[in-house]
Amino acid sequence: MSSIGARLLWNILGPSMRRTALTLEEPPDTPTLELIRRVKDKMQVRIPPEEVSRRDASVYEHTLRGDAIDLTSLPFPKHWPLDGGRYAGTADAVITRDPDTGYLNVGTYRMMIHGPRQCGLYLSPGKDARLHITRAWQRGESIQVGAAWGIDPLFMVVGSQTFPKNLSEYEFAGGIKGEPIPVVRGQLTDLLLPANAELVIEGEIRPGSIRPEGPFGEFTGYYGRPEAGAPLVDVTAVHFRSRPILTNALMADYPSCEQSGFFAVARSARIWSDLDRLGLPGIQGVYSHPAAAGGFGMTVLSLEQRYAGHAAQALALAAQVPGGAYYTKWIIAVDEDVDPTDMDQVVWAMASRCNPIEDIDILRNTWSTWLDPTQNPPEERPYSSKALINACKEHRYLPVFSKRTALRREMYERVAGRWASLGLPGEAPTVRAFESDQPVVYHEEGSFEPRSQK
Numbered sequence: 265m266s267s268i269g270a271r272l273l274w275n276i277l278g279p280s281m282r283r284t285a286l287t288l289e290e291p292p293d294t295p296t297l298e299l300i301r302r303v304k305d306k307m308q309v310r311i312p313p314e315e316v317s318r319r320d321a322s323v324y325e326h327t328l329r330g331d332a333i334d335l336t337s338l339p340f341p342k343h344w345p346l347d348g349g350r351y352a353g354t355a356d357a358v359i360t361r362d363p364d365t366g367y368l369n370v371g372t373y374r375m376m377i378h379g380p381r382q383c384g385l386y387l388s389p390g391k392d393a394r395l396h397i398t399r400a401w402q403r404g405e406s407i408q409v410g411a412a413w414g415i416d417p418l419f420m421v422v423g424s425q426t427f428p429k430n431l432s433e434y435e436f437a438g439g440i441k442g443e444p445i446p447v448v449r450g451q452l453t454d455l456l457l458p459a460n461a462e463l464v465i466e467g468e469i470r471p472g473s474i475r476p477e478g479p480f481g482e483f484t485g486y487y488g489r490p491e492a493g494a495p496l497v498d499v500t501a502v503h504f505r506s507r508p509i510l511t512n513a514l515m516a517d518y519p520s521c522e523q524s525g526f527f528a529v530a531r532s533a534r535i536w537s538d539l540d541r542l543g544l545p546g547i548q549g550v551y552s553h554p555a556a557a558g559g560f561g562m563t564v565l566s567l568e569q570r571y572a573g574h575a576a577q578a579l580a581l582a583a584q585v586p587g588g589a590y591y592t593k594w595i596i597a598v599d600e601d602v603d604p605t606d607m608d609q610v611v612w613a614m615a616s617r618c619n620p621i622e623d624i625d626i627l628r629n630t631w632s633t634w635l636d637p638t639q640n641p642p643e644e645r646p647y648s649s650k651a652l653i654n655a656c657k658e659h660r661y662l663p664v665f666s667k668r669t670a671l672r673r674e675m676y677e678r679v680a681g682r683w684a685s686l687g688l689p690g691e692a693p694t695v696r697a698f699e700s701d702q703p704v705v706y707h708e709e710g711s712f713e714p715r716s717q718k
C-alpha cells in the first residue's frame with residue numbers, strides 16, 4: 265500500500281475565521297457574530313444525501329481488500345511525543361448506523377493504527393458511535409463501520425457537533441452546503457459513505473472486541489487518560505483516489521488546536537439553534553470561546569432580558585441543550601449591549617454586573633469525558649460540573665441599576681464620519697450602546713408604568 269502516494273494535510277481550518285466561513289459556504293469576511301447567526305439558521309435546514317452509483321464515486325477509483333491491506337505502510341502521523349501510537353483519522357468522518365432506528369451517524373473521532381488491518385476508535389461517553397456499538401453488543405451483534413480519512417472539512421465541522429441523536433449529520437451537512445451530499449453504498453457494508461472522499465475504509469467491530477488505546481494529546485492541551493478497552497475495528501476494505509490526501513487535526517491549546525476556530529462558529533450556532541427551537545426569546549448571540557479547551561469549555565450568550573428569571577432560564581438551558589452540554593464548564597449570560605464574541609466586553613460585564621454571591625450557580629454531575637484533566641483521581645471521571653454566571657444587570661433592580669456611561673449617537677457618527685481625516689488609524693470601533701438607545705425601564709414586573717433611570 266505504501267505505493268499509493270498518500271499525502272498529509274494539516275492545519276486545514278485552524279483558528280482562521282476566513283477558512284471556517286468558506287467551509288460553511290459563507291463569504292470569508294463575514295463578521296463572526298453574523299457568521300454564527302447565518303450558520304445557526306442553516307442548521308434548521310436538512311437536505312438528505314444523494315446516493316450516486318458506485319461507478320460515479322471517485323473514492324472507488326482504487327480498492328484493496330483482505331491481505332492486500334496494510335495500514336501500517338501508510339504515512340499516518342504520531343501527533344505529540346508521548347502519544348501512544350500513530351493516528352489515521354483525526355480530521356475524519358466515521359459512519360455508523362443506529363441499530364435501533366437505522367439512522368446514519370457521521371462523527372469525527374480519532375482512530376489509532378493497531379496493525380495492518382486493525383485500528384481503534386476512541387469514543388467519549390454519550391458519543392453516538394459509542395451508543396451504537398454498545399447497543400449492537402448488547403444484542404450480541406457486530407457493527408459495521410465506515411471511516412473517511414481524507415475529507416471536505418465540512419464533514420469535520422458537522423461531524424464534531426452534537427446533533428439530535430435520531431437525525432443524520434449528512435442531512436445537516438447538506439443543509440449548510442445548500443445541496444445534497446453525494447454518498448455511495450459500501451462494497452462490504454450497508455453504509456452510505458462520502459462518495460468524493462480521498463480515502464475510505466470499511467470494517468466491522470465484533471462483539472467485545474477491544475484494545476488499549478492512547479494516550480493522545482488532546483483538545484484540552486493535555487494528554488488524555490489512556491483507554492484500557494477501546495473498540496477495535498477489523499478493516500475489510502480500503503478505497504481511495506489516486507495519491508489520496510489524508511486530513512489530520514492537531515489537538516492542542518489555542519490557537520494551535522484545529523477545532524478551536526470552527527468550534528467558535530459551529531458550536532455557538534448549534535447552541536443558538538437549540539435555544540431557538542426551544543422558543544427561548546431575546547437571544548442576541550452565542551459564542552463558544554475558541555481558547556476554552558478547543559471551544560468546548562465556555563459558552564457566552566447575550567440576551568435582551570424580557571422577564572424575571574429570563575437570564576437564569578437561558579443560562580440553565582444553554583448549559584444543557586444537546587449542542588452545548590458536553591464538557592462546558594463556564595456558561596456566562598450578558599445583556600444585549602455586550603458583544604459575546606468580544607472577551608474584553610464580557611470580562612467588563614462580569615466585573616461590573618455580576619455579584620458572585622448572588623449570580624453564580626453550579627450544576628453537578630454533568631456530561632463530560634475521561635479527557636477532563638480537572639477530575640481527579642482519574643477514576644472519578646467522566647462526570648463534571650458547570651458554573652452558570654449571570655453577568656447581566658440584575659433584573660430585580662433594573663430601575664436603579666447604575667447607568668452605563670455611553671456616547672450620544674450623533675457624537676459617535678460625527679467622529680466616525682471624519683475618522684480618516686482626523687488622522688485616526690484603522691476604522692472607527694463598533695459601539696453597541698448609545699446614550700439615546702438606553703431603554704426605558706419599567707419599575708416592577710407586571711407594571712407598565714415607565715420610570716426613567718437615575
Ligand SMILES: Cc1cc2nc3c(=O)[nH]c(=O)nc-3n(C[C@H](O)[C@H](O)[C@H](O)COP(=O)(O)O)c2cc1C
Nearest residue numbers: 371372373374386387388391392424425426513523
Ligand atoms: C478533530 C477532532 C477529533 C475528535 N476526536 C474525538 C475522539 O477521538 N473521540 C471522541 O469521543 N470525540 C472526538 N471529537 C469530538 C466529537 O467529534 C464530538 O464530540 C461530536 O459531537 C461527536 O459526534 P456525535 O455527537 O455524533 O457522537 C473530536 C473532534 C474533533 C474536531
